[in-house]
Amino acid sequence: MSLKLAIFDVDGTLVDSRELIASTMREAFAACDTAPPAYADIRQTIGLPLDRVIAKLAPDHAEPNRLIDAYRTAFVRHHQKAGFIEPLYNGALATLERLVADNWMIGIATGKSRRGLDALFEMHPIAGFFDTIWCADDGPGKPNPFMVLEAAGSVGVGLESTVMIGDAVHDMRMGQSAGVRSLAVSWGFATAEELLAAGADEVHHAFETLNNSLDKFMGI
DSSP states (O other): OOOOEEEEOOBTTTBOOHHHHHHHHHHHHHHTTOOOOOHHHHHTTTTSOHHHHHHHHOTTOSOHHHHHHHHHHHHHHHHTSTTOOOOBOTTHHHHHHHHHHTTOEEEEEOSSOHHHHHHHHHHSOOGGGOSEEEOTTSSOOTTSTHHHHHHHHHHTOOGGGEEEEESSHHHHHHHHHHTOEEEEESSSSSOHHHHHHTTOSEEESSHHHHHHHHHHGGGO
8 A cells, every 4th residue: 555645734724823823913013013914914924934924024124033032922922821722623633533544644844833833732632643743943934845845755655645735825835846736725824716826736615525635646
């Protein structure tokens, strides 16, 4: 049986972090006495490393590192609130479970930091599903193909047997740059039209159709 690898983005794909990211970014800008960016601008940066996010949202800011630190501080503050949770999307856990049952290898390629991933895994005990995990701390960020290539290489799966799954244009561009099939989901940060323009092979509006597509991958 040939090995297969499904690489997932996190924010907007497995975890509904839209409000968290937007509110954290607004708080960071307010802490630096800077007018906050619009959500329409924030969502288009999701998936990029934080320094590049700030560079895009505040290209002329005199103290970009101060904004970065303020974002990290606000992020930690949110996570320390009683009862705080970043919810998994309905269907995410069941999809991970069925992929394991069907002998898939599963990976992560995310713009989150290692610290952010650790916080997520404390909230949701899903770390054991993943055979290879790559994040913003490990090397070039999206849309550079680095994370996809390293993920596939680390588990010995060929690129022809690898699928990238994400919700952002940077995910699709990364997957296409790496030469792997790129499946988009529409419940996160980008529109279906934006995802197709970024090179998505398919756009899915529910985990059910995503699972059907994965079943068909490699003729299964």
